[in-house]
Amino acid sequence: MNLVFRGKRIEGLLAVLPANERLFIDEMDQFDFPRARSLKLKEVMGYDRHRIVDGPVCVSDLAVAGFEHLFAQGVLDRDGFDALILVTQSPDYFMPATSSVIQGRLGLKQDMFCMDINQGCAGFLIGLYQAFMLLEQPAIRRVALINADVMSRKVSMHDRNSYPLIGDAASITLVGRDDNDTLIHANLKMDGSRSDALKIPAGGWREPSSAETRTPHADAEGNLRARDNLVMDGSAVFNFVQTEVPPMIESLLATAGADAAAVDTYLFHQPNRFMLQKLADKMQVPYTKMPSNVVEHFGNSSGVTIPLAIALNLRERVLRETLTAVLGGFGVGLTWSSMLLPLGPMAFCDMINYPGVS
Amino acid sequence: MEDFLKEMADILDEESVNEGDRLDGFASWDSLAILSVIAMAESHYHATLSAQLIRGASTVGDLHRLLSSGAKGR
Numbered sequence: 001m002n003l004v005f006r007g008k009r010i011e012g013l014l015a016v017l018p019a020n021e022r023l024f025i026d027e028m029d030q031f032d033f034p035r036a037r038s039l040k041l042k043e044v045m046g047y048d049r050h051r052i053v054d055g056p057v058c059v060s061d062l063a064v065a066g067f068e069h070l071f072a073q074g075v076l077d078r079d080g081f082d083a084l085i086l087v088t089q090s091p092d093y094f095m096p097a098t099s100s101v102i103q104g105r106l107g108l109k110q111d112m113f114c115m116d117i118n119q120g121c122a123g124f125l126i127g128l129y130q131a132f133m134l135l136e137q138p139a140i141r142r143v144a145l146i147n148a149d150v151m152s153r154k155v156s157m158h159d160r161n162s163y164p165l166i167g168d169a170a171s172i173t174l175v176g177r178d179d180n181d182t183l184i185h186a187n188l189k190m191d192g193s194r195s196d197a198l199k200i201p202a203g204g205w206r207e208p209s210s211a212e213t214r215t216p217h218a219d220a221e222g223n224l225r226a227r228d229n230l231v232m233d234g235s236a237v238f239n240f241v242q243t244e245v246p247p248m249i250e251s252l253l254a255t256a257g258a259d260a261a262a263v264d265t266y267l268f269h270q271p272n273r274f275m276l277q278k279l280a281d282k283m284q285v286p287y288t289k290m291p292s293n294v295v296e297h298f299g300n301s302s303g304v305t306i307p308l309a310i311a312l313n314l315r316e317r318v319l320r321e322t323l324t325a326v327l328g329g330f331g332v333g334l335t336w337s338s339m340l341l342p343l344g345p346m347a348f349c350d351m352i353n354y355p356g357v358s
Numbered sequence: 359m360e361d362f363l364k365e366m367a368d369i370l371d372e373e374s375v376n377e378g379d380r381l382d383g384f385a386s387w388d389s390l391a392i393l394s395v396i397a398m399a400e401s402h403y404h405a406t407l408s409a410q411l412i413r414g415a416s417t418v419g420d421l422h423r424l425l426s427s428g429a430k431g432r
Contacts, residue, residue, distance in 0.1 A: 037386060037390065041390050235389070235392060235396055235409035238393060238397070239400075239408065282400070
């Protein structure tokens with residue numbers, strides 16, 4: 001479906017990364033594969049290092065640290081926003097909503113719309129749509145959108161399919177009204193019939209966690225994982241992305257009446273460098289216009305990879321100018337979505353470590 | 359075919375490969391190799407092949423026939 005929004009903008013963003021950094025070459029022996037093949041995997045996929053929480057760190061811990069940083073920096077007031085949206089697949093609890101936990105820990109006012117959304121790799125876009133819709137309410141002046149996941153805690157460290165690329169992170173994106181009344185075009189599709197492609201089979205109500213679901217088993221390739229762990233059908237996801245994303249972007253630009261040459265940057269979710277470069281090849285977009293370096297620096301933190309791509313590659317530009325950006329998200333659900341919007345100038349665009357250096 | 363054999367040698371980390379070579383004879387015929395074949399099918403042959411379909415091929419030559427036929431496999 002096509003979506004259209006009017007008069008909304010991203011005012012600033014902050015990414016919060018676990019300080020704990022792990023190198024792929026130090027982790028190769030965790031996998032039951034010849035070292036030469038793991039080195040080949042590193043080279044082909046573009047793996048190098050990733051950020052993983054050290055110990056039982058939760059999504060609310062990363063988010064609270066991010067907000068306290070913004071309050072301390074004076075770029076956001078504790079009562080400067082009226083809605084708190086958290087997009088995550090690794091909530092602190094089944095109940096209550098982790099956005100409520102964050103509200104409580106920050107001591108925010110009661111006139112606050114808190115909600116959790118269960119979305120992953122398309123989660124930055126889905127969160128922005130929800131923020132835009134909330135901003136239709138006069139009582140809501142500004143929305144704080146949090147994307148956060150600590151999925152490393154649900155991925156088996158002996159799973160070469162998923163562990164090398166996983167990353168933990170959070171981002172806080174401030175979304176507000178734009179006096180210029182700019183139109184934002186977007187589109188969105190979902191296909192639940194393919195929902196098995198990315199899944200944590202056990203631990204919910206369908207298959208509660210038990211001794212059996214916690215026991216790792218080897219798959220045909222020698223990856224050890226339990227049913228409590230994330231499982232991904234990598235080749236099915238690859239085909240899904242290569243098949244669905246290029247026509248989606250084409251349709252977005254056609255609907256918006258925009259020329260591809262006028263697009264300054266394509267900011268796509270980053271599963272790994274390999275998949276992004278194959279997408280760029282297929283769409284005939286130069287690599288310089290489509291950053292693909294988030295995973296080699298930080299890992300794939302689902303909904304946080306787009307904010308990270310902005311902070312890592314475009315910080316100086318989005319602080320000063322307005323870029324014509326195409327955002328693209330695709331993954332769990334399956335969900336795929338894209339958006340054409342002016343990006344910047346932002347009040348801030350930063351990355352901090354958790355825990356910070358005191 | 360020559361280009362295909364060169365690509366396959368690179369994917370399988372071999373000096374060279376031949377049409378008659380059995381895929382399961384290569385220690386490097388793993389999920390990474392299969393994903394690389396899927397990507398090659400996409401970029402050079404405009405074919406979307408599932409991992410399942412590729413696993414059905416016995417020899418390097420079978421794989422070439424699969425890619426050339428542009429079989430759509432979901």
